[in-house]
Every structure is written in C-alpha cells, then in structure tokens.
Amino acid sequence: MVDEHTDPVATGRRRRVLITGAGGQLGRALATAFADDDVVALTREEWDVAEPYRGEPVDLVLHAAAWTDVDGAESDPQGAAAVNVGGTANTAAVGASLVAFSTDYVFDGTKGAPYVESDGPSPLSAYGRTKLHGEAAAGPGAWVVRSSWLFGPTGHNFVRTMLRLGEERDEVSVVDDQRGSPTYVGHLATATRELVDRDLPRGVWHLAADGDCTWADFAEAIFEEAGLECRVRRITTEELGRPAPRPREAILRSEREGAPELPHWREGLRECLSVLDR
Numbered sequence: 503m504v505d506e507h508t509d510p511v512a513t514g515r516r517r518r519v520l521i522t523g524a525g526g527q528l529g530r531a532l533a534t535a536f537a538d539d540d541v542v543a544l545t546r547e548e549w550d551v552a553e554p555y556r557g558e559p560v561d562l563v564l565h566a567a568a569w570t571d572v573d574g575a576e577s578d579p580q581g582a583a584a585v586n587v588g589g590t591a592n593t594a595a596v597g598a599s600l601v602a603f604s605t606d607y608v609f610d611g612t613k614g615a616p617y618v619e620s621d622g623p624s625p626l627s628a629y630g631r632t633k634l635h636g637e638a639a640a641g642p643g644a645w646v647v648r649s650s651w652l653f654g655p656t657g658h659n660f661v662r663t664m665l666r667l668g669e670e671r672d673e674v675s676v677v678d679d680q681r682g683s684p685t686y687v688g689h690l691a692t693a694t695r696e697l698v699d700r701d702l703p704r705g706v707w708h709l710a711a712d713g714d715c716t717w718a719d720f721a722e723a724i725f726e727e728a729g730l731e732c733r734v735r736r737i738t739t740e741e742l743g744r745p746a747p748r749p750r751e752a753i754l755r756s757e758r759e760g761a762p763e764l765p766h767w768r769e770g771l772r773e774c775l776s777v778l779d780r
C-alpha cells in the first residue's frame with residue numbers, strides 16, 4: 503500500500519513543503535526555489551516556531567526561521583535559545599524530512615584554513631552556541647546546512663545597508679579583519695533544492711559561496727557594482743566594538759562527495775543587484 507503522506511511521487515501528488523521564517527531573506531528565496539512544489543510558507547505571525555506545530559502534515563520542512571540578531575543574543579541568550587534550539591526541536595517534531603539552516607558562527611575562526619564538515623565546532627558567541635545546539639535538536643535524520651554572510655534583495659543585510667549608506671555618505675568605515683564567503687540567498691536556495699532532490703545523505707553540509715573576502719572588500723565590491731562613489735575606510739573589529747565576538751576567518755567548504763557547488767560571491771552580488779528594487 504502506498505502511504506500518501508510519505509510517498510508523494512508514487513501517488514502523483516505534489517510534494518508539500520513547509521517553509522518556516524518565510525518572511526526572512528532566505529525564507530523568501532526558498533519559496534521561489536521550491537515553487538514547483540506545494541509550498542506552505544509560514545511567517546512568524548503564522549507559526550511562531552517556539553510553539554509546537556499544529557498545521558497540516560507535510561513532506562518536507564525547510565527551517566529558515568531563526569533568532570538572527572547576533573548581538574542581541576548576548577544579552578538575551580535564553581530568548582535566542584527558545585527560537586534557535588526549541589524552535590528547531592519543534593520543526594523536527596513535525597515528523598517530515600527536515601532541512602535546518604546553521605552558520606559559520608559555530609566555528610571560532612582560528613583554524614587558518616577553510617572549515618569542512620568534520621572540523622570540530624567551537625562557537626564564540628551566544629548566537630553561535632544556540633545555533634550549534636539547534637543542529638543537535640534537528641536530529642540525525644536532518645540535513646543541517648551551514649552557510650555564511652547571507653544577503654538578498656529583501657530584509658536586513660549588509661548589501662542593503664551599504665547601498666543605503668553609499669547613497670548618503672562619501673565614506674563608510676567597514677571591518678577589514680573578518681573574512682568569510684558572502685552568500686546570495688538565491689544561490690543557497692537552489693543548492694538546498696539540489697541537496698533534497700538528489701536525496702544526498704543526511705547530516706551536516708557546508709553550502710557557501712565560492713571565494714572569500716573581508717567585509718571591507720565586500721563593501722567596495724558593492725559600491726563598484728552599484729556605481730556608487732563612496733570610499734571604504736578599513737577598520738578593525740575592535741574599533742567597531744560590537745557586543746558579540748565574531749570568528750576572524752570562517753570560510754566554509756565541503757569535503758562531502760557530490761556536494762552542491764555555489765557560484766562565486768561576486769556573481770551572487772551581481773544577481774542580487776539585478777533583482778533589487780533601488
């Protein structure tokens with residue numbers, strides 16, 4: 503007998519995909535990448551993931567909801583844990599296949615080389631710790647996708663902030679001693695779809711843009727690509743003085759066979775600017 507819930511292909515029914523945090527930048531990109539499926543995209547107002555799920559059964563959960571305020575998590579680690587750990591446990595309890603998103607901030611950035619999946623995590627911040635515990639809460643049957651420095655055409659992100667500042671000012675001060683791989687949410691969403699559709703083995707996957715740079719390099723590239731005349735003054739993390747410590751160099755690479763590959767961050771930037779309404 504075919505189980506309609508677990509075997510949508512055999513019945514010809516479209517896969518039902520639940521997206522959490524659907525109002526966020528990754529949530530929106532996932533809704534586009536999975537548009538061929540029967541998508542149930544729930545914003546925070548529609549499902550606060552800190553509460554148990556009470557909706558219809560689904561085949562796949564793409565868990566993009568998270569407490570992403572890295573500095574705010576330092577002063578309210580329990581609030582961050584309620585969403586990033588408790589919320590992830592609630593998505594695992596839905597009982598469907600699960601993709602849970604995590605972060606380069608589970609690493610301390612001292613390795614001196616790119617991080618692969620088998621490297622031991624050692625988060626520096628409350629946010630990083632909650633995300634690491636969230637990975638465990640997702641369970642062994644989940645795909646745990648770690649990515650880094652997300653940006654897209656909507657929401658709060660570095661690209662949008664720089665575009666605003668670049669219009670207003672002649673110069674901006676940007677940190678030049680943190681290195682990572684800025685990842686376009688559209689590319690991450692496509693790679694996530696590949697992971698699921700190819701039914702690659704469950705567990706941790708590093709999916710981040712090709713290439714790496716500092717925040718200051720990224721700001722200069724944004725101004726260049728957007729045609730804005732704004733200088734970048736390169737400063738240190740210490741000069742910026744944020745509450746949460748960040749890894750100095752957290753570049754994610756995959757050591758796993760058949761890992762989906764993402765385009766270079768600069769290509770992501772160009773694509774983002776082409777769809778951004780400015």
Ligand SMILES: NC(=O)c1ccc[n+]([C@@H]2O[C@H](COP(=O)([O-])OP(=O)(O)OC[C@H]3O[C@@H](n4cnc5c(N)ncnc54)[C@H](OP(=O)(O)O)[C@@H]3O)[C@@H](O)[C@H]2O)c1
Nearest residue numbers: 523525526527528546550551567568570603605649651652
């Ligand atoms: N942003 C990055 O640079 C980055 C880097 C690496 C990994 N990640 C991970 O990637 C995933 C997506 O991040 P993102 O950049 O798309 O973040 P985002 O734009 O901040 O979106 C997160 C969404 O989650 C929602 N949310 C917060 N608390 C919730 C709750 N209790 N219940 C339901 N929804 C809730 C937020 O709603 P409100 O806006 O109303 O709070 C927001 O719409 C997260 O797991 C994040 O940790 C992000």
